[in-house]
Amino acid sequence: MTEVTDRISRRQVDKFAERRAQLATSALRTLSELGYARTSLREIAQNSEFSHGVLHYYFRDKVELITACVRQYKAECVTRYDELVVTATTAEGLRKDFADALATTCREDASMHRLWYDLRNQALFEESFRKDVLEIDQTLELMIWRVVTTYADLADRPLAVTPSTAYGLLDGLFTQALLRHLAGVPNATEDLAAAAHQTLPKLLQR
Amino acid sequence: MTEVTDRISRRQVDKFAERRAQLATSALRTLSELGYARTSLREIAQNSEFSHGVLHYYFRDKVELITACVRQYKAECVTRYDELVVTATTAEGLRKDFADALATTCREDASMHRLWYDLRNQALFEESFRKDVLEIDQTLELMIWRVVTTYADLADRPLAVTPSTAYGLLDGLFTQALLRHLAGVPNATEDLAAAAHQTLPKLLQR
DNA sequence: TGGATGTTTGGACAGTCGTCAAGACTTTCT
DNA sequence: AGAAAGTCTTGACGACTGTCCAAACATCCA
Numbered sequence: 119m120t121e122v123t124d125r126i127s128r129r130q131v132d133k134f135a136e137r138r139a140q141l142a143t144s145a146l147r148t149l150s151e152l153g154y155a156r157t158s159l160r161e162i163a164q165n166s167e168f169s170h171g172v173l174h175y176y177f178r179d180k181v182e183l184i185t186a187c188v189r190q191y192k193a194e195c196v197t198r199y200d201e202l203v204v205t206a207t208t209a210e211g212l213r214k215d216f217a218d219a220l221a222t223t224c225r226e227d228a229s230m231h232r233l234w235y236d237l238r239n240q241a242l243f244e245e246s247f248r249k250d251v252l253e254i255d256q257t258l259e260l261m262i263w264r265v266v267t268t269y270a271d272l273a274d275r276p277l278a279v280t281p282s283t284a285y286g287l288l289d290g291l292f293t294q295a296l297l298r299h300l301a302g303v304p305n306a307t308e309d310l311a312a313a314a315h316q317t318l319p320k321l322l323q324r
Numbered sequence: 325m326t327e328v329t330d331r332i333s334r335r336q337v338d339k340f341a342e343r344r345a346q347l348a349t350s351a352l353r354t355l356s357e358l359g360y361a362r363t364s365l366r367e368i369a370q371n372s373e374f375s376h377g378v379l380h381y382y383f384r385d386k387v388e389l390i391t392a393c394v395r396q397y398k399a400e401c402v403t404r405y406d407e408l409v410v411t412a413t414t415a416e417g418l419r420k421d422f423a424d425a426l427a428t429t430c431r432e433d434a435s436m437h438r439l440w441y442d443l444r445n446q447a448l449f450e451e452s453f454r455k456d457v458l459e460i461d462q463t464l465e466l467m468i469w470r471v472v473t474t475y476a477d478l479a480d481r482p483l484a485v486t487p488s489t490a491y492g493l494l495d496g497l498f499t500q501a502l503l504r505h506l507a508g509v510p511n512a513t514e515d516l517a518a519a520a521h522q523t524l525p526k527l528l529q530r
Numbered sequence: 531t532g533g534a535t536g537t538t539t540g541g542a543c544a545g546t547c548g549t550c551a552a553g554a555c556t557t558t559c560t
Numbered sequence: 561a562g563a564a565a566g567t568c569t570t571g572a573c574g575a576c577t578g579t580c581c582a583a584a585c586a587t588c589c590a
Binding site for chain 1: 358359360361362438441442444445446447448449450454457458461484485486488489491492493494495496497499500501502503504506507515519522523526527530
């Protein structure tokens with residue numbers, strides 16, 4: 119008996135979670151187009167296949183929806199460069215591949231990244247976003263750290279920076295490139311690749 | 325006759341510009357507290373000594389007001405570290421003073437800086453902000469470049485990075501520290517000082 | 531002093547916002 | 561089959577938004 123109801127409720131929970139994820143994906147698309155300040159629940163619903171009322175069936179309020187978006191975003195981006203890490207055989211190869219991958223991401227996922235920066239900024243004002251944002255930020259830092267430590271290992275030289283410094287430095291380059299790329303500055307992403315390529319060795323001890 | 329009216333109209337223009345600046349200052353205070361997404365014209369007016377209607381007497385619309393705020397912000401921040409540059413006598417002294425100044429700014433002007441990052445992010449979505457934001461960003465880059473070149477001169481070693489790379493790297497450290505500081509992470513600004521102190525020499529050729 | 535000009539107020543407007551709830555529709559179980 | 565539970569739509573609500581305007585107020589010169 120309990121097994122049956124458990125199975126049922128689990129199935130329902132799964133369906134519930136599935137639809138939540140589906141709505142969060144729609145919301146992410148809208149948010150990445152308009153930005154946090156200009157995105158309304160009705161706009162999100164309009165870009166999905168549901169009406170605006172359904173959002174309050176799956177999410178308590180707007181904050182919970184946005185939070186779910188942030189969490190979903192995290193899942194799909196924190197392993198972005200892991201493929202590079204496991205296939206890397208030489209320091210120079212990883213250095214070049216990572217720099218190029220940064221540039222490609224900046225070019226092709228520009229909208230999603232400007233949303234991440236937007237939400238991260240909201241956390242500077244709204245306390246309710248901080249926990250999730252800091253958690254993602256930490257995960258991104260670790261992702262970068264995997265790249266950097268692998269690079270150091272392959273180069274057989276010790277690192278000269280902390281994980282947080284490495285992340286801060288590279289993230290700064292990316293932010294800058296994203297702004298220029300979206301503003302139509304020529305060669306913004308190529309410059310990012312060059313700058314990252316130039317920066318990686320500086321993270322190692324001489 | 326024309327001289328008189330010129331004098332009058334100039335005086336009126338000055339008064340007009342003065343009030344604009346006064347309102348922009350009020351708006352900046354409100355924006356830095358609430359962030360772009362949560363700031364309304366009525367809220368801005370309420371934090372000033374005027375009613376909400378007056379904003380439309382001095383600014384065509386909200387975009388023009390925000391733009392005026394951005395321009396005003398620029399004027400007061402682009403010379404922030406110039407004092408350091410002109411008084412610096414040794415590379416090590418400048419290195420330490422700059423790192424400490426970054427940390428102090430992050431601690432004491434946190435609200436204003438989160439606003440800058442917020443508005444810079446709006447430019448990623450809203451085309452109308454881009455021109456002014458890119459102009460400020462360029463000015464900030466030059467401000468950092470003055471520090472970095474002076475540091476290189478005093479150290480008597482050539483630089484190994486472009487102005488844009490130097491700015492991107494240091495800005496990334498600052499952004500990260502600002503988030504952590506506002507989130508209440510202990511030692512966030514001290515870590516910023518340490519990271520910047522550690523980073524400066526890496527911008528020089530070995 | 532009186533009239534013209536410049537400045538400020540406060541209310542009204544048409545929209546939009548997040549939220550909610552009543553009811554219709556669907557699916558599921560007995 | 562019919563009842564029960566889950567899902568979705570639709571319309572409404574009060575609050576808030578940017579914008580505009582008529583009228584009140586202040587300042588100025590003739």
